[in-house]
Amino acid sequence: MDIIRRVIRYRQLFIVLVWREFAVRYRYTIIGVMWAGLQPLSMMLLFTFIFTYIMKLHVSSYPSFIFYFAGLIPWTFFAHSLNASIPSLTNHYQLITKIYFPRELLPLAGITAALLDFFICAVILFVFILIYRIPLTWNALWLFPLIVLLVVFTTSVSLFLAGLNVYYRDVRLASNFLIQLWFFMSPVMYSVDSLSTKMKLLLFLNPLTFIIENTRRVLLEGRGIVLWQMAFVCVVITIFYVVLSRFFIKIERAFADVI
Amino acid sequence: MSSEYALELCGVWKKYSISEFFHRSVREEIVGLFKHKTGDALSKDEFWALKDVNLALKRGDVVGLYGANGAGKTTILKIISSITYPTLGSVAVNGTVAPLIEVGAGFHPDLTGRENIYVNGTIIGMEIKDIRARMPGIIAFSELEGFIDMPVKKYSSGMYLRLGFAVAVNSSAEILLFDEILSVSDVDFQNKCINKIRELKQDNRTIIMVSHNLNLLRETADSIYLIKDSTAVLMPW
Numbered sequence: 263m264d265i266i267r268r269v270i271r272y273r274q275l276f277i278v279l280v281w282r283e284f285a286v287r288y289r290y291t292i293i294g295v296m297w298a299g300l301q302p303l304s305m306m307l308l309f310t311f312i313f314t315y316i317m318k319l320h321v322s323s324y325p326s327f328i329f330y331f332a333g334l335i336p337w338t339f340f341a342h343s344l345n346a347s348i349p350s351l352t353n354h355y356q357l358i359t360k361i362y363f364p365r366e367l368l369p370l371a372g373i374t375a376a377l378l379d380f381f382i383c384a385v386i387l388f389v390f391i392l393i394y395r396i397p398l399t400w401n402a403l404w405l406f407p408l409i410v411l412l413v414v415f416t417t418s419v420s421l422f423l424a425g426l427n428v429y430y431r432d433v434r435l436a437s438n439f440l441i442q443l444w445f446f447m448s449p450v451m452y453s454v455d456s457l458s459t460k461m462k463l464l465l466f467l468n469p470l471t472f473i474i475e476n477t478r479r480v481l482l483e484g485r486g487i488v489l490w491q492m493a494f495v496c497v498v499i500t501i502f503y504v505v506l507s508r509f510f511i512k513i514e515r516a517f518a519d520v521i
Numbered sequence: 522m523s524s525e526y527a528l529e530l531c532g533v534w535k536k537y538s539i540s541e542f543f544h545r546s547v548r549e550e551i552v553g554l555f556k557h558k559t560g561d562a563l564s565k566d567e568f569w570a571l572k573d574v575n576l577a578l579k580r581g582d583v584v585g586l587y588g589a590n591g592a593g594k595t596t597i598l599k600i601i602s603s604i605t606y607p608t609l610g611s612v613a614v615n616g617t618v619a620p621l622i623e624v625g626a627g628f629h630p631d632l633t634g635r636e637n638i639y640v641n642g643t644i645i646g647m648e649i650k651d652i653r654a655r656m657p658g659i660i661a662f663s664e665l666e667g668f669i670d671m672p673v674k675k676y677s678s679g680m681y682l683r684l685g686f687a688v689a690v691n692s693s694a695e696i697l698l699f700d701e702i703l704s705v706s707d708v709d710f711q712n713k714c715i716n717k718i719r720e721l722k723q724d725n726r727t728i729i730m731v732s733h734n735l736n737l738l739r740e741t742a743d744s745i746y747l748i749k750d751s752t753a754v755l756m757p758w
Contacts, residue, residue: 275643285632360620362602
């Protein structure tokens with residue numbers, strides 16, 4: 263709550279920082295903002311090629327490239343947010359040691375820019391859904407709470423790791439490896455449906471598993487969410503957020519002395 | 522804390538560590554996550570950067586801080602602008618602060634001068650529509666009319682400085698902190714800045730200037746503090 267209040271107080275700076283993040287990223291590029299969709303789209307083609315044409319896997323009743331794309335969108339948001347936010351504080355040490363503003367604005371600006379990319383990809387996904395006539399049901403509305411969970415979870419992890427990186431630069435060096443590992447632990451290129459209960463429980467320790475699995479479930483398969491699972495994940499992610507954002511605010515005061 | 526002062530520092534002490542690693546301190550933070558702790562004892566690799574600094578400024582005061590390198594001048598500015606926090610003592614600030622510890626901090630090399638005015642302006646607390654309204658004044662003050670839509674990575678350091686200073690003095694902040702920023706510019710721009718500082722004083726803004734140049738401070742400041750041995754002493758005029 264503290265963080266939301268501080269961002270609202272400094273919203274003008276926040277808007278400008280997000281705009282800067284976006285403007286700087288696509289400046290001097292030829293295809294500009296199209297890069298946002300290009301990366302998940304090319305991963306999607308790769309997965310479809312390998313799993314559908316080489317390994318002959320059958321993952322879904324609808325076209326498999328949509329299966330992969332729907333998993334890649336939340337994943338890409340998560341990975342891009344971590345990549346943008348972890349070095350965001352240390353990269354701006356000149357700002358942090360010279361001017362006061364709530365430090366979380368820097369990682370949050372990176373996450374918000376990744377969220378804009380996320381919405382661009384979401385539009386592409388809906389175009390696919392329309393073209394391939396995948397029936398949408400009211401269950402698709404579950405997408406909105408799922409997106410909120412994704413953003414809150416991503417924000418907690420990003421703030422924690424970005425703050426820790428000010429003290430230990432190991433975080434940045436470990437992050438590539440960590441993100442890769444996390445990718446394989448998330449059901450982006452597979453589905454947990456066919457796995458044993460034990461394996462499912464193990465994979466559901468990762469909140470992204472719940473989010474990615476259910477994104478496909480509500481949007482592409484027209485099924486609802488298991489309510490007790492939803493409640494449980496909500497509680498877990500809220501605790502995550504409260505503890506990690508509190509940790510960030512606590513160590514934030516010393517950033518200028520440490521960085 | 523009475524509100525007659527724009528700015529008040531009471532018995533401010535600041536401890537710094539000379540070790541390059543902060544392992545102990547992050548652990549302290551984690552342990553102290555749910556309890557409050559103050560430390561007034563020095564451990565082996567710590568020193569006092571500020572010892573019992575007392576300052577009180579009224580609205581419209583222009584104060585100079587003068588002292589050798591490393592005496593603690595910039596630390597005082599950092600505490601006033603809450604970039605860092607005092608180990609002991611209290612700080613009361615009434616009004617918005619525009620810290621200029623370094624001119625042009627936050628400029629992005631790939632953005633143009635005009636775009637950077639927006640970034641820098643919001644960083645020092647201006648509203649976007651406010652910046653838009655003041656834009657012609659800022660550009661005119663910086664004398665960079667012909668270069669304002671050029672990426673600032675192509676600017677010279679003098680142009681950089683002008684742009685940063687122009688944003689700061691055209692902001693609506695009530696308290697302005699200038700760290701050694703006049704000594705780098707040419708004489709003409711320096712005079713322009715000195716005039717601008719007098720103008721700001723008329724406007725009842727509070728200004729703290731840090732400089733090694735005593736003559737410059739004498740020309741603009743009402744009173745000058747000598748920062749020596751980590752503490753502030755009022756200099757006889």
